Amino acid sequence: MKSIIITGASSGIGYATAERFLDAGWRVGLVARRAERLEALADRYETAVPLPADVTDPEGIQAAFQAFGHLDVLFNNAGLFGPTATIDAVDLEDWAQVMQVNIGGMFMAARLAFAAMRAQDPQGGRIINNGSLSAHVPRPNSVCYTVTKHAVTGLTKTLSLDGRPFGIACGQIDIGNAETDLLAQLKHTQPETKTMDVDNAARSVLHMAEMPADANVQFMTVMATTMPYIGRG
Template sequence: MNPVPNQTVPARRTMLVTGAGSGIGRAVTRRMLEAGWNVVLAGRRAAQLEQSAGTHPNALVVPTDITDPSAVERLFAAGIDRFGRIDALFNNAGVFGPSATIGELTAQQWQDVCAVNLGGAIHCAGAAFRHMQASGGGRIINNGSISAQVPRPASVAYAVTKHAITGLTKSIELDGRPYGIACSQVDIGNAASEMMKDVGATSGALQADGSRKVEPTFDMDQAAATIEFIAAAPAEVSINHVTITAAGMPFIGRG
């Protein structure tokens, strides 16, 4: 069969994923590669990034400390040099930080969580915004966590930084309008990642009444499917805010 005359083959799109070496970042990386996207994988640990990428020819591993603005600039430059442009950023990297109330949180603990959850997110969003501003638009997807809406007990550093991501999301969506830059926030609750083990969801997570409870989790690929859906949306569509949680987890009326 002869090809259809003048048929245009869609250009392969590129997503940059931070925190791509594990958890939701790894699930999103693999799903986007399977969907035909190029993926730039960022994270501190090269070996884990290589595991996420496998041997896929459309994956580019760039070990990066996102708390370093210069390293973030090099990350984006490497992705653009390899693939031509970045169409979407999944601004995912984050740390849960210490189990502490505001009275227990040390200055160093606060600074360490802020460096990744706020500083890293802002550095990556800024680099993406500048590139998309110059290249005709794009999409930034911030991983907010349901702690951006309702905190867990004794998680003040994480909760405050994730609430701040909501302000970042809204600011990017507003300031990006003239340039065709859309911004979304995905608040994920209890995807079955290593972080859920760290907070005790599978062994007994601290509840508001002081008890501990094993909580439901859900397959990370469902969260990755949500990210793919947002990333693939037409340029004229903005998906502002999505919440996806494990059914039955303590969230609505947490406690």
């Protein structure tokens, strides 16, 4: 049975992806802070493994990975949007929090996954980082989020390079306007926002995860068809 750890698994894209993998017969480690949400999912699926942890807590996230065991795939998904403001109006504490979660948390999860995949027998695995269209084209007033998503692309490229000798592939999925609670906040202020069902993102992650060991989806963009990304001026 193939195995995956999903961070940020208690809501949004992480939750939808967890359901998609569980339906496909995978053993799924569910990492998030809200233990009750993870337990509820585990009550529905025998192969769901709740791993309550904060991705910014080094000891907690390490314990979660060690408890899970053999790891084929990490979906490095946990993140937050942060303040919607121009840079001069961003509080430094808010900036630090977004950096800590979106970069620090992703770094620690990738570090643990890389170490596990390098040491296990058979050696190797796959890391899928959740980027964003903001890794390429930012929204207005999104300086914190946009900076972190550009950093995720750098992480993806470096892991792809460093993982080659150990059979560790790394790819990035850039998701545009999937219908989640996070996007609902945006639609409240921008009702014209075009969206797609979040399951489209989940199915795309599954496709990336199921690639054979000798192939990798390096970057994938999946988005609402009519959202203004291509040709944005």
